[in-house]
C-alpha cells in the first residue's frame with residue numbers, strides 16, 4: 322500500500338476560528354453551541370466516522386489587538402473570541418470514541434511546565450494514549466499583558482524558554498517514574514515503590530522544579546509533539562522536538578523546500594527523519610456538482626469579514642494593515658516579534674513582490690488560491706495532486722461553516738480518497754503515536770531528546 326493521507330480537523334474551542342465572518346451563515350452551529358458539551362460530543366463522533374486521525378485544537382491566550390491598535394475588530398467579529406479552554410471537553414469526547422485522537426495547543430510562554438505535564442499525563446491516561454500537544458510560543462501583545470508582562474518576550478527568546486520548558490516536561494514524563502513503580506503490594510503495604518519514583522531537581526534559567534511528577538506514567542508518557550513555525554528559530558525547534566510539524570507555504574515548491582529543510586535539520590539532531598511527519602493546511606468546499614460548490618463559494622464570499630481577516634493577520638504577523646496607506650508602494654518585509662513565517666508569507670516568501678494594494682486586496686475576499694472548490698472527484702483530484710506533488714504527510718482541514726463542511730467532506734470526499742487507496746478504511750490499533758508511526762511505538766523513539774531522560778534520575782525522594 323502506498324503512503325496514505327493523515328488528516329486532522331483544524332478546530333478551536335470557541336465561537337469562531339479562521340472562517341472570518343462566516344458565523345453569519347444560517348448553517349453555522351458552532352457560535353450557537355460551542356458552550357454545549359453535546360456539540361463537541363457530536364463533533365467527535367462525526368470525525369471518528371470520517372476516520373480523522375485527530376481533532377486539532379488551536380488556542381490563543383489573548384485577543385488580537387495589533388490591527389488598528391485595537392481589540393474591537395477582533396471582538397466584533399468573534400475572531401477566535403470568545404474562547405474556551407480546549408482541554409476541558411476532551412474527556413467527554415474521548416468517552417464516546419475509541420480511535421480519534423486529540424491535539425491540544427498550549428503555549429510554553431504562558432503556562433508552567435509542572436502543571437502542564439500533570440494535565441497532559443491525565444489526559445493521556447483518560448484517553449488511553451490519544452493525546453498530542455501542539456507547542457506554540459504565542460504572538461499576541463494582549464496575551465503578554467494578560468500574564469503580567471508589559472511587552473511580549475522577544476521571538477527568539479520565546480523559543481529559548483520553550484526549549485527549557487521541554488527539558489522540564491521530558492524529565493517529568495520520561496525520567497521521574499520508572500516502569501512498574503505502582504506495585505499495590507497489599508502484604509507489604511506499599512502502593513507506590515518509592516525506590517522507583519524520583520525527584521527531577523531541575524534548576525534552570527527560567528524554571529526550578531523539584532518533582533517528582535505527580536501523575537504516574539501514561540501509555541505514551543510524552544504526548545505526541547506537534548509544532549508549527551517556519552522561522553529560522555522555529556525550524557530548529559521543530560527539528561529538535563516535534564514529531565508532527567505544520568508548515569505553510571505560498572507554493573508547492575516552498576512546501577517541498579520546508580520539508581527537506583526540516584528533515585535535514587532533524588537528522589543533524591541525531592533523529593531519524595522518518596520520525597518527523599509534515600502537515601499543511603487544507604480548505605475545501607465540496608458539493609455533489611461543481612455548480613453547487615461554486616454557488617456555495619459565492620455565498621461564503623458575501624459573508625466574509627475582511628476586518629477580521631486583517632485583525633488575524635495583524636496579530637500573527639505583527640503588521641498593522643490599517644497603517645499601510647501608500648497603495649502603490651511595495652509591501653516590504655520588516656522584522657517583528659510576532660510570527661515570522663506569517664510575516665514572510667506576503668513579503669520575502671511570496672512568489673512575486675506585492676504592492677500594498679495587492680496585499681490589502683487579498684484580505685477583502687476568500688483567497689481562492691487556498692481553497693479547493695468542486696465536486697467530489699475534482700476535490701479528490703486536487704488533494705491527490707497536492708499530496709503527491711509536495712510529499713506532505715497530511716493536512717489540517719479547515720472549514721468555513723461548522724460542522725456542515727466537515728460532514729460534507731466526510732460524506733463526499735473521504736469515500737473518493739478511500740477508493741483511490743489514499744486514505745485509510747480503518748484505524749490502526751494502539752495509541753496515537755502507534756497509529757502514526759507503527760505498532761509498538763507508543764513511546765518517544767530513541768534519538769529523540771526526550772528519550773534520554775528515561776530512567777536516568779537517581780535522586781531519591
Ligand SMILES: Cc1cc2nc3c(=O)[nH]c(=O)nc-3n(C[C@H](O)[C@H](O)[C@H](O)COP(=O)(O)O)c2cc1C
Pocket residue numbers: 378379380381426456457458459460476549550551552553554555556567568569659660661662663717
Ligand atoms: C497549522 C498552524 C497552527 C497554529 N496554531 C496556533 C495556535 O493554535 N496558537 C498560536 O498561538 N499559534 C499558532 N500557530 C502559529 C505558530 O505557533 C507560530 O507562532 C507561528 O507559525 C510563528 O512561528 P515562527 O515565527 O517560527 O514562524 C499555528 C501555525 C500553524 C501553521
